[in-house]
Amino acid sequence: MFELARRRALEALATGSGIDEDIMEILDEINRREEYYTTSSCSGRIVLISLPEAGAKKKAKFVAKWHRPVSFEELQNSLKIWADNMHRGEELWLLAQSPIIHVAAKDLSSAKQILKVAVAAGFKYSSIKSVSADRTVVEILSTERMDVPLGIDGEIFCSERFLRFVLERANFVLQRGKRKLEKLLSALRKLR
């Protein structure tokens, strides 16, 4: 069961597109081991989401999504798009998210091994998400994160100076996440 699922996951990864360059080497390093395969990943991102009602993140619509640092002009353009297309009552939030990798491990002891490596490399929020007879799923996750509400009803409440400050922090969070990926890669290589 595990071997078959692993083969299919690796095939999908080889033929698929849309994987961030930043994270590909890490996925390869994990997938070269028979006891693991990766099921999903993101190298970290800055996103603008529009929520139809407060806190209803499930119903969020993406206004913009970047896997790299964002310039103030890019942010402003996206805010304008939102303001022009917004619906009454919608809230705009800026999120900065840490890298995330889901790894299926063939047993609990393999799961514990990669969990230990991830935590040691600075991914302190890593954990085991599920355990079944077929596989144990590990989530590799860091603590960096921002969740900032920016406005409602098409109106941005904060000043340009504050927006610049928030964006600078978001870019910092993103780059800190990418640096941790480098640390994770060298830790994984040492396991060989």
Add this chain to the structure above:
Amino acid sequence: MFELARRRALEALATGSGIDEDIMEILDEINRREEYYTTSSCSGRIVLISLPEAGAKKKAKFVAKWHRPVSFEELQNSLKIWADNMHRGEELWLLAQSPIIHVAAKDLSSAKQILKVAVAAGFKYSSIKSVSADRTVVEILSTERMDVPLGIDGEIFCSERFLRFVLERANFVLQRGKRKLEKLLSALRKLR
């Protein structure tokens, strides 16, 4: 080993103080079962932290901490305290945090049971944090969270209107977390 650690944890809980009322019933409901004991918990909170340098949350100093909704006047008072006492380069962040409970389970199957209940009750970020011969630790955690930078060098960048908006959202996040605790309590009771 597990039984002894459990007895000590329950004694510490019975004699300890500082446990939020909101969460005590849930801890009792978990701790009445021989296969579990709780090791730490928070019913959710709104905090102001001052960071000596960008993103260095490990070195954060608490400026204020509330386990209940916060009024705008309370927030303003705390911002003033920070501005009066700040050190050069320090950043002020407002965080709203979901409830969190750490549960030690005597084995993997007990851990999986409580993890399933927690996820079904809306605590979607719940996971297994560690697995050892002695115990398996489950973290019960929800997705609600805010991490908003407010200012630097003793200066708050955002307008009063924006601050009110952020605080309203933070209070909403807090109360949403508390409602989920009620859902978790009734789900745990059904397990009996």
